[in-house]
Amino acid sequence: MKNRFLFTAGLGVLAAAAGLLGGCKKDADSSEPTVGTVALALEHVAGPKAVALNGTTYQTASGETFSINTLEYYISNVVFTKADGSTYAAPGVYHLVDVSKPSTTSLTISNVPVGDYAGVKFVVGVDSTATKADPLSLTGDLNPANNMYWVWNTGHIFMKLEGTVTSAGNKALTAHIGGYRAPYSAIVTAAPAWPSGTTLQVRAGQAPQVHLVANVLSLFDGVTHLPLSTFPTAMQPSATSVQVARNYAAGMFSVKGVQAN
């Protein structure tokens, strides 16, 4: 009898405790989470060498040498592709990579539907809707204060590389690529080849990382070879800026691997 009373009391306390615990917790969702996060981590190289903004010199395929003191660019409109060809376009991603700030060389994309993916593509730059918006409305990485913006009728600098051509009398090398108006739109999409047999498994509670390598030699080669010694200084939207954009869309990015984490 006594036993039974205590046992009943114990159950009552248990129920009370459970109720209080529930009261302290945030709203619990009994259904399985359906989204996960993916990180894109960028490693910057110029051919075989890592990019460093410290005077290191790099060599192009044609033997020209140069150094880099600024390398910044936007990644936006990231799209993940499944093996069956279906896609997920992550909304609202506008990320400024500034190689002088290591924290900016990776970006995390949340709310990606769980599943097995086998591809990623993204705009190198900013879409026309965002870049021609009123600058007073631009927030975060798109704000002009980030020093990647011309004026309201030209929009953002999508890709900025500044350096010195050491093989051409230390000539200044400046590539400010941008522009959204025909015929000089520099809005391009990079869709790097996906390594066969590799799967990007997006799961709740996991944070897989896609390791991308970005090779800056591709700005000046690939679709169109642009010798550094004669690379023009006119860096408003132009035929040259479109050539550079097509070069880096085609060849700058490659997928080195996926880490499950």
Place this chain on the structure above:
Amino acid sequence: MSLRTTCLLVSTLLSALGLVVASCQKGGGTEPDAPAPAPTPYTLTVPPGFPAPIIPADNPLTNEGVALGRMLFYEKALSSTGTMACGSCHQQSKAFTDGRALAVGVDGVANPRGAMSLTNVLWSSAFDWDGAFATLEAQAQHPIENPIELHQSLAAGVAKLQATSTYPPLYRAAFGTSTITNDLTLKALAQFERTLISANSRYDKFITSRTGFTADEQAGLQLYTTHIAPGVVRGAECFHCHTQPLMSSQYAGQFFNNGLDLTFADTGRGAVTGLAVDQGKFIAPTLRNLVFTAPYMHDGRFKTLEEVLDHYSDHVQMASPNLDNNLIQGLNNPPFGTHMDLTATEKRQVIAFLKTLTDSSFVADKRFADPH
């Protein structure tokens, strides 16, 4: 189930219940010193088009913290001689500069550099001309302790404040403790400095309405924001470093050699990073309120805006190591022009535009004045 087991279960559950209840409760218990009321969050208004302010998570702005910081900013007990405060070299009437080429400390010794404006300092990610400090809290200790500035250890200043009847209650209101520390003092100073927002210039009104500029001012803005395409488009390249809307490189934290010298008496950023490629580089300070901040450059070598424009147009040392690419390539008169070569009209237009960055309400705002 045995009695012992059941009792154990009950006691375990009761203690669990106690923990749960405790974790749901706030505070509780009586302390000898009743807790100070929580400070009131400071209402910070971000002007249209400005980026999100840079405020450390461990130092949110409160009315009480800002008020304490304002007292401290003008507190001469923070100097060894009791004769100077932060506000001595950062004078509100001069947009928080001092009108001198080089700042002079309590012992009459000049700094190698001038006092920087504090206009919109809450949008800075790199402090001082060379970016030696990453937060305002870290920066604020340097001028207090520097032998050629206020020349007193912060700990000595804190001891002086602790001995007053004024300051302990102010710290208690701002931070919940009457015990004054270096850390809290720097936090309060930073809170006050972060309220020094200037966005009420004619430029700001023009940007929101796209009206109200004279023809010269509009032409000056066009030159300011234009990258030179030699032989095709004339410009003045200003925006590359003095980026809108803050008109500085302090948000992006970027440093440039603007061609003042062929060799460097002051190596600037290079002394911080130790890199040859950073020698001669300095932050591009805000151009807002520049009618109040003469003389110009890190060493105050130019007395007037006309001298500044003459420098960029005609006198940049084109062979200076690490000279900014935009100055190397920004030649308006190819093929024979060797510099930016602005015309007299263009210089006048740029200056007309720069003067629209003046915010007279900022230098008169009573909230920023000496409260002592």
